[in-house]
Amino acid sequence: MALMSYSQAAATALAEAMRADRNVVALGEDLGRGGIFAQYRGLQQEFGADRVIDTPISESTIMGAAVGMALAGLRPVVEMRVVDFALCAIDELVNQAAKNRYMFGGQGRVPLVVRMPIGLWTASAAQHSQSLEAWFAHIPGLTVVVPSAPADNYGLLHSALESGDPVVYLEHKELWGDEGEVEPGLRVPLGSARVLRAGSDVTLVSWSKAVRTCVDAASELASAGVSAEVIDLRTIWPWDRATVLGSAARTGALVVVHEAVQVGGFGAEIAASAAEETGCRVKRVGAPRIPSGYSKPLEDESRVTVAQVVAAARSLAAPGVHP
Amino acid sequence: MARIRAFENAAEIASQGGVQAWGLKTSAKPALVRGPLHLSTGQEAVAAGVCANLTRKDLLTSTHRGHGHTLAKGADVDRMMAELFGKATGSNRGKGGSMHIADFSVGMLGANGVVAAGMPIAVGAAQALKIRGQPEIVACFFGDGAVNRGPFLEALNWAVVYGLPVLFVCEDNRISATTPTGPMTGGAGAAARAESIGVPAVRVDGNDVEAVDAAAARLVAEVRAGSGPRLLHALTYRFKGHVSVDPGAYRDPAEVARALESDPLTIARDRLVARGVAADDIAAIDAAAAAEIDAAMAAAAAAPLPDPASAYTDIQNTGAGQWR
Numbered sequence: 284m285a286l287m288s289y290s291q292a293a294a295t296a297l298a299e300a301m302r303a304d305r306n307v308v309a310l311g312e313d314l315g316r317g318g319i320f321a322q323y324r325g326l327q328q329e330f331g332a333d334r335v336i337d338t339p340i341s342e343s344t345i346m347g348a349a350v351g352m353a354l355a356g357l358r359p360v361v362e363m364r365v366v367d368f369a370l371c372a373i374d375e376l377v378n379q380a381a382k383n384r385y386m387f388g389g390q391g392r393v394p395l396v397v398r399m400p401i402g403l404w405t406a407s408a409a410q411h412s413q414s415l416e417a418w419f420a421h422i423p424g425l426t427v428v429v430p431s432a433p434a435d436n437y438g439l440l441h442s443a444l445e446s447g448d449p450v451v452y453l454e455h456k457e458l459w460g461d462e463g464e465v466e467p468g469l470r471v472p473l474g475s476a477r478v479l480r481a482g483s484d485v486t487l488v489s490w491s492k493a494v495r496t497c498v499d500a501a502s503e504l505a506s507a508g509v510s511a512e513v514i515d516l517r518t519i520w521p522w523d524r525a526t527v528l529g530s531a532a533r534t535g536a537l538v539v540v541h542e543a544v545q546v547g548g549f550g551a552e553i554a555a556s557a558a559e560e561t562g563c564r565v566k567r568v569g570a571p572r573i574p575s576g577y578s579k580p581l582e583d584e585s586r587v588t589v590a591q592v593v594a595a596a597r598s599l600a601a602p603g604v605h606p
Numbered sequence: 607m608a609r610i611r612a613f614e615n616a617a618e619i620a621s622q623g624g625v626q627a628w629g630l631k632t633s634a635k636p637a638l639v640r641g642p643l644h645l646s647t648g649q650e651a652v653a654a655g656v657c658a659n660l661t662r663k664d665l666l667t668s669t670h671r672g673h674g675h676t677l678a679k680g681a682d683v684d685r686m687m688a689e690l691f692g693k694a695t696g697s698n699r700g701k702g703g704s705m706h707i708a709d710f711s712v713g714m715l716g717a718n719g720v721v722a723a724g725m726p727i728a729v730g731a732a733q734a735l736k737i738r739g740q741p742e743i744v745a746c747f748f749g750d751g752a753v754n755r756g757p758f759l760e761a762l763n764w765a766v767v768y769g770l771p772v773l774f775v776c777e778d779n780r781i782s783a784t785t786p787t788g789p790m791t792g793g794a795g796a797a798a799r800a801e802s803i804g805v806p807a808v809r810v811d812g813n814d815v816e817a818v819d820a821a822a823a824r825l826v827a828e829v830r831a832g833s834g835p836r837l838l839h840a841l842t843y844r845f846k847g848h849v850s851v852d853p854g855a856y857r858d859p860a861e862v863a864r865a866l867e868s869d870p871l872t873i874a875r876d877r878l879v880a881r882g883v884a885a886d887d888i889a890a891i892d893a894a895a896a897a898e899i900d901a902a903m904a905a906a907a908a909a910p911l912p913d914p915a916s917a918y919t920d921i922q923n924t925g926a927g928q929w930r
């Protein structure tokens with residue numbers, strides 16, 4: 284086991300994959316200096332500028348070229364810096380990368396990992412704070428990964444690189460410095476959730492940074508006599524239906540929590556599926572449908588809070604209402 | 607120029623302890639300015655020289671590094687500083703911060719968090735002016751890094767196709783975040799690319815405010831006369847890191863030291879002295895700028911934060927009130 288930050292964990296996984304397979308390359312802006320979050324630190328020194336590629340500010344061609352690289356035998360990792368800039372490359376991702384394998388009748392494969400950090404990031408305002416995971420979950424052909432912890436960032440990045448199809452890999456900008464134990468060689472299968480805390484009264488489902496909010500909410504609920512199960516989805520497409528629905532069937536109540544705007548968020552998909560399949564009661568906790576503001580009081584309106592999660596859970600798991 | 611320098615220096619100090627990317631640990635000390643600040647220190651002559659040739663009603667689009675353009679266009683310093691402090695009295699009511707600083711009352715249509723995104727907006731604004739028969743023009747600032755994004759090409763071509771009144775201004779500080787732009791760019795950069803699609807371009811020493819002013823004057827006159835778009839390619843240098851908390855350690859210290867020797871303010875001061883302007887008069891300009899910025903800082907610090915309820919205003923009319 285080794286203690287690593289969330290960004291070191293990803294850099295370590297990528298370095299291992301690059302050592303194991305000469306076809307793994309990374310491309311994006313500022314990678315040669317380690318990337319703006321240090322998530323590529325040391326890689327260009329080890330693998331050279333041909334494999335850790337500094338690019339012009341050309342998002343559509345970074346993404347489009349990566350599709351071409353993948354079709355011609357490489358396994359590219361694309362860095363978009365923040366998901367907001369990936370919108371400059373949306374055709375290349377959605378119409379090209381995601382559709383290629385199907386549209387050409389399975390002749391080509393696009394083994395591509397696109398890293399596009401999401402989330403609020405202190406005072407970064409409306410164009411650097413979005414959480415757009417639901418957009419990508421909507422697109423057939425894309426896998427969508429949302430790690431919340433260093434070990435997952437290590438194990439999921441390995442699995443994403445091995446998956447052979449396009450993966451939208453969404454790290455969270457406020458998690459880079461988080462530290463945790465990482466087991467070398469770990470693989471976290473895509474589509475497998477992790478139960479962080481067992482409970483019997485209510486199921487809290489979340490991903491990315493909001494997982495912490497749920498863990499804190501579960502402690503608070505415990506002191507109020509409500510036993511909450513906490514599930515970190517880790518990938519939202521595919522999502523671990525068995526774990527989530529099994530838990531919801533046992534507790535009869537499910538709260539899904541995400542930092543993204545609640546309207547049209549992926550929480551709606553989970554809540555609807557859980558209600559359809561298990562008949563459980565459901566609540567969603569997400570951001571209001573407002574852009575992220577710069578000033579703290581405005582930005583805070585977009586943050587999901589422990590209090591909101593506790594209130595939602597208590598409203599479902601109120602004593603006497605439990606089946 | 608003195609006002610821009612004073613503003614940037616004050617903002618830089620106020621941001622220490624603020625948000626940190628660049629692999630640095632977040633400081634525990636809260637900063638007066640929390641958000642990322644892209645300082646234009648060292649690039650003042652471009653903003654000042656170009657904007658001296660614009661009227662208050664001309665329009666301007668900017669980049670993430672937009673304080674200088676905004677000040678030079680005539681924006682209110684108190685409202686700008688309050689915006690950086692995230693206060694209700696800010697030009698954007700605390701919603702945008704430095705990276706989105708804007709003052710539409712003086713034609714400044716906004717800084718932008720997305721590289722090159724201001725360019726299509728600039729040509730659209732110019733097309734509106736033309737369609738509506740207005741005499742104003744648009745100044746479109748962008749960095750050297752922006753020339754490698756598609757919207758650069760598309761916007762320049764568009765301006766030629768419709769013969770639009772735009773002055774494109776490439777503020778070439780030779781670097782894009784941590785990456786030197788030269789090795790990432792084919793050909794001779796913005797001016798050469800502009801000429802290849804029919805936008806006449808002029809290269810100028812962007813640290814020489816008189817040279818910038820003279821070149822801008824000529825190009826602005828041509829644009830105003832209806833000759834179509836023009837491009838000014840101004841060579842300058844980013845004195846600070848990419849953002850205010852970035853020490854810029856990836857740059858060669860010798861290169862930085864050399865660049866600091868052609869400080870646009872020093873060049874302008876020396877020239878004024880050589881022409882017989884009294885040192886006291888120059889010092890008075892600096893003192894006035896410092897006093898103005900000090901007052902803006904004090905006012906910003908004292909101003910109220912926005913009401914959280916304002917997070918829900920100015921989003922859209924249809925459906926307002928339905929947040930979930």
Ligand SMILES: Cc1ncc(C[n+]2csc(CCOP(=O)(O)OP(=O)(O)O)c2C)c(N)n1
Nearest residue numbers: 368671719720721749750751752781782783
């Ligand atoms: C489309 C897009 N890609 C990447 C970024 C991240 N980014 C912000 S500023 C910057 C460098 C821009 O360089 P340049 O245009 O030369 O302007 P300068 O910062 O030197 O003023 C980058 C890459 C962005 N904001 N938008």
